[in-house]
Each structure stands twice: as structure tokens, then as C-alpha cells.
Amino acid sequence: MQCQECGNRPATLHFTKIVNGEKTELHICEFCARERGELIPGTSSGFSIHNLLSGLIDFDPASAGAKQQTLRCEMCGMTYAQFSKMGRFGCSHCYKHFAERLDPLLKRVHGNTVHVGKVPKRVGGQVRMRREIDKLKRELQSRIEREDFESAASLRDRIRDLEREIGS
Amino acid sequence: MAKHKFAEHALSPWMKKDGPENDVVLSSRIRIARNMRNYPFPLLATADQSQNTMEQLLSIAESGRLNGLGEPAAYRLSELTELEKLVLVEKHLISPALAGESRNGALILGRNEDISIMINEEDHLRIQCLYPGFQIREAWEFASKIDDIFEESVDYAFDEKYGYLTSCPTNVGTGIRASVMMHLPALVLTGQINRILSAVTQVGLAVRGLYGEGSEATGNLFQVSNQITLGQSESEIIDNLHAVARQIIGHEQAARERLLKESRTRVEDRVRRSYGILSYASIMDSKEASQRLSDVRLGVHLGLLPEVNRDVLNELIVLTQPGFLQQQSGEALTPEQRDIARARIIRSRLASQA
Numbered sequence: 146m147q148c149q150e151c152g153n154r155p156a157t158l159h160f161t162k163i164v165n166g167e168k169t170e171l172h173i174c175e176f177c178a179r180e181r182g183e184l185i186p187g188t189s190s191g192f193s194i195h196n197l198l199s200g201l202i203d204f205d206p207a208s209a210g211a212k213q214q215t216l217r218c219e220m221c222g223m224t225y226a227q228f229s230k231m232g233r234f235g236c237s238h239c240y241k242h243f244a245e246r247l248d249p250l251l252k253r254v255h256g257n258t259v260h261v262g263k264v265p266k267r268v269g270g271q272v273r274m275r276r277e278i279d280k281l282k283r284e285l286q287s288r289i290e291r292e293d294f295e296s297a298a299s300l301r302d303r304i305r306d307l308e309r310e311i312g313s
Numbered sequence: 314m315a316k317h318k319f320a321e322h323a324l325s326p327w328m329k330k331d332g333p334e335n336d337v338v339l340s341s342r343i344r345i346a347r348n349m350r351n352y353p354f355p356l357l358a359t360a361d362q363s364q365n366t367m368e369q370l371l372s373i374a375e376s377g378r379l380n381g382l383g384e385p386a387a388y389r390l391s392e393l394t395e396l397e398k399l400v401l402v403e404k405h406l407i408s409p410a411l412a413g414e415s416r417n418g419a420l421i422l423g424r425n426e427d428i429s430i431m432i433n434e435e436d437h438l439r440i441q442c443l444y445p446g447f448q449i450r451e452a453w454e455f456a457s458k459i460d461d462i463f464e465e466s467v468d469y470a471f472d473e474k475y476g477y478l479t480s481c482p483t484n485v486g487t488g489i490r491a492s493v494m495m496h497l498p499a500l501v502l503t504g505q506i507n508r509i510l511s512a513v514t515q516v517g518l519a520v521r522g523l524y525g526e527g528s529e530a531t532g533n534l535f536q537v538s539n540q541i542t543l544g545q546s547e548s549e550i551i552d553n554l555h556a557v558a559r560q561i562i563g564h565e566q567a568a569r570e571r572l573l574k575e576s577r578t579r580v581e582d583r584v585r586r587s588y589g590i591l592s593y594a595s596i597m598d599s600k601e602a603s604q605r606l607s608d609v610r611l612g613v614h615l616g617l618l619p620e621v622n623r624d625v626l627n628e629l630i631v632l633t634q635p636g637f638l639q640q641q642s643g644e645a646l647t648p649e650q651r652d653i654a655r656a657r658i659i660r661s662r663l664a665s666q667a
Binding site: 220221223231232233234235236237240241247250251254255256257258259260261262263264265266267268272 | 473
């Protein structure tokens with residue numbers, strides 16, 4: 146079937162409109178549809194990462210139920226339903242209030258659920274040190290495996306110092 | 314004469330410096346997303362709250378604490394004209410979202426335009442650093458220093474498990490987006506590009522056009538960036554991007570050599586035709602301009618057009634965008650008038666550097 150508008154390209158979009166019982170049909174190609182400004186559901190106009198994301202958020206077989214509807218951030222008032230529509234959180238406390246539903250989503254987006262990168266100096270003092278110790282321990286392990294005992298010993302001392310600092 | 318320095322020149326000062334691998338990589342960019350602990354994200358902030366976050370963040374720049382890193386100037390978006398905002402977008406200094414939708418949005422801009430800090434975009438704070446050529450690690454170190462300066466006086470929203478909290482769950486964790494802008498004409502000409510780009514997306518990286526998310530890759534310019542921000546450290550993210558970009562650079566360089574060896578005359582013809590058309594045409598739409606400029610850039614790097622200066626090409630990429638054309642003309646232009654103005658500016662720039 147050819148496009149009714151240009152008569153050139155094959156019609157790929159088929160609209161059926163029923164207004165007051167009167168039925169009109171329209172068969173056009175995507176190019177002409179865009180020219181006419183016809184709303185094509187599911188195509189690129191206005192399509193963004195947030196649309197894509199809200200698809201992911203909604204997609205959760207276990208989520209069917211009333212719980213999702215009532216989950217609400219006590220700080221900014223955003224509900225989980227609103228979040229899943231917009232694809233964006235309202236405030237940093239949403240992470241806490243939506244926590245039970247968040248891990249599957251983050252797993253799907255990032256393949257992970259736990260941060261391992263930079264930690265702010267002031268806010269995350271303890272966290273930072275614990276991470277540093279973990280990192281040094283991994284390094285220590287690999288030095289031992291490489292039989293680099295001399296530098297492993299000095300690393301072990303640094304780990305002890307740090308652990309003492311946290312403990313105090 | 315433009316009112317603000319950023320609107321006078323299409324070529325940011327940092328772009329004039331030479332960077333490694335600049336025959337393939339135009340620029341390396343790091344963006345860090347941060348939020349303040351006790352305020353809702355800009356999306357839900359009231360006018361008072363967003364005013365408050367803006368003033369607090371601007372005061373850090375105005376206190377002079379960033380001066381050692383590039384003597385930045387601060388602009389409130391409400392003080393800028395629509396055209397000035399468009400010019401900033403075209404120079405990659407702000408996002409279309411900050412220009413169009415932000416409430417109490419602001420910009421802190423380094424003197425060399427290598428630092429641009431957006432306030433009240435999707436997140437309270439977005440620190441961006443731009444470096445010429447392939448210097449993604451250097452860009453991260455620089456951006457991280459700026460991050461540390463803000464952190465001295467701002468309580469960031471940080472969670473022990475999730476890391477830095479961001480408005481969009483695709484940025485949570487490290488909050489960084491590292492990207493490399495690459496010119497890959499030989500991979501496109503030899504038909505290898507799709508294979509390479511689909512491989513790139515399989516290792517957790519994204520490929521976009523010149524103007525980021527949703528923009529088409531015109532002029533054979535591709536922006537490769539990380540997708541994942543949670544569960545990998547900043548250095549893992551950057552090393553991963555670095556390693557993949559390094560391979561793409563190698564493929565592009567090999568493809569260029571092969572083109573020269575196997576079809577030198579045809580490549581030379583293509584490059585010189587494009588140079589000729591750019592030098593003499595009276596009407597030039599943006600798509601043709603970016604394609605022809607890509608051909609000429611390839612010619613320069615293959616040594617086929619020794620008379621053309623690379624800075625002029627970098628300048629023309631930005632100068633031929635709608636905002637800059639109108640800024641130069643001093644009035645709003647219809648698309649037809651723009652195509653004429655674009656052709657005129659390309660002709661005069663290419664003629665003046667010869």
C-alpha cells in the first residue's frame with residue numbers, strides 16, 4: 146500500500162479515527178506523518194533517556210500490587226509511581242525511602258548496586274578509610290602472590306595504622 | 314561587539330592548545346554530577362530553594378577559592394539573552410536543558426572555557442572539564458580537584474551504599490560521565506564503523522553525535538562515553554574508556570593509511586572537491602557543511618591539504634551553528650538566510666588563512 150500523502154513511499158503507519166461514529170482511515174509513511182505532526186506513539190519525537198528508564202522501572206514482575214503505589218518519600222513527597230513515570234528522583238532521601246525497590250532497577254541499569262569509587266572527604270571520613278583499608282588489603286594480597294615481601298611488610302604496617310585510627 | 318567574552322569567539326582558548334592524538338580525538342571531557350544534602354533536586358525545588366542552592370554554590374566561585382584553577386566568571390542564566398544561551402550550548406559549555414528549562418540556573422565558566430560548572434541543571438552541581446586531544450585522565454584529575462573544593466564547603470548528598478546521589482538513577486554512584494570526541498572518517502568511508510560501534514556498546518560504553526544525547530552523528534564526529542556509574546571506580550571507568558578509545562584510534566589510523574595506499578587519488582579527489590565547494594559555494598546547509606568540513610579535516614591529517622589550518626576547522630564547526638551565525642550577523646535569521654551566512658563565513662575563513 147502506498148502512502149496517501151506523497152504516493153511515493155510505502156505506507157507504514159495506519160490510523161483509524163472514529164469521531165461521532167464516523168470512521169476515517171489514514172495510511173501514510175513515517176516521513177509524511179512527521180511532516181503532518183501526527184503523533185506517532187513510540188517513535189523518536191520527545192523520546193529521551195527518561196522515557197526509556199521509566200520502562201525499566203515499570204518492568205518488574207514482582208511489582209504488581211498496591212505497595213508500589215503507596216511507597217512515598219517522606220522528605221519530598223514523591224511517590225514511587227511518580228518516580229517510575231518521570232525516571233528521576235525528587236530528592237536524595239528518595240533513595241532511602243524507595244530502597245526496597247531500587248536494587249533490581251540499579252542492577253538492570255548498571256549491573257551493580259554498590260558504589261566503589263570516590264568518597265567525599267568530610268561527609269565520608271570513616272567510609273573513606275574503610276575503603277582505603279580494603280584497597281590496601283587487596284594490594285597486599287597481590288604483593289604476597291608476587292612474593293614481593295619487603296614492600297608487603299610496609300603495606301601491612303600502614304593497614305595496621307589505619308585500623309587503629311578507625312578504632313580510636 | 315558581544316557583551317560577554319564567551320560570545321566573541323567560536324574557538325574556546327583551550328581548543329587552541331595541542332593535545333595528544335589530535336588527528337583523531339578532538340577533545341576529552343569529564344562531567345561530575347553532585348547534589349546538596351538538604352535540598353530537593355532541582356526538579357522538585359521551590360523557587361526559594363533553587364535560589365538558595367544557586368547563591369550558595371555561586372558564593373564558592375565568588376569567594377575566589379577556584380581562582381587557582383582558571384579564574385572563573387559567574388553568570389546567572391536569567392541575565393543572559395536567548396542567543397547567548399544558544400552560543401553557550403553550541404560551544405558545549407552548557408546543556409540544552411540548562412539553557413531551556415532550568416529554574417535559577419547559573420554557570421561558572423573558567424577563563425579558558427576548559428571548566429564549566431552548571432548549577433541547577435538536572436542536579437544541583439555539574440562540573441565539566443574539557444581538554445584538547447586524548448587526555449581523559451588529565452581531565453578527570455582536574456575535575457576531581459574542583460569537586461574537592463566544592464566539597465570543603467557544601468554537604469554533598471552521599472550514601473555509603475549508593476555513593477553520590479543524583480536525580481537520575483543512571484548517574485548514581487560516581488556521578489561521572491567521561492567522553493571522548495572522535496573524528497572517524499576513514500572508518501566510515503571503509504564501512505567498518507558500524508561493526509566497531511556495536512562492539513563499543515557491548516562493553517558498556519555509549520556512542521553519540523556531536524551534541525550529546527539524542528543528536529545524530531554528523532561530520533563523522535562520534536562521542537564515546539561510559540554508561541555505567543555504579544559499581545566501578547572512577548579510575549576503572551576511565552581506564553575502560555581509555556583502552557577502548559585507544560583501540561578505535563588505532564583502527565582509524567590504520568584505515569587512513571590503507572586509504573592513502575590503496576586509493577590515494579580517489580581520496581585526494583574527494584578531499585579537494587569538498588575544499589573547492591567550501592571555498593566557493595554560496596549556499597551551504599549545516600549537514601553538507603559538516604560533511605565537507607570532515608573531508609577537509611581528513612585531507613589535512615593525511616597531508617593532502619597543507620594550506621589548511623586545523624584551528625580554522627575547529628572554529629568552523631562551532632561558527633557554522635545557528636546561534637553563532639546569528640550572533641555574527643547581529644539578527645535572527647531564517648534557515649535560508651543561515652545557509653547563505655554559513656557559506657559566506659566558511660568562504661571568508663578559508664580564504665583568510667591561505
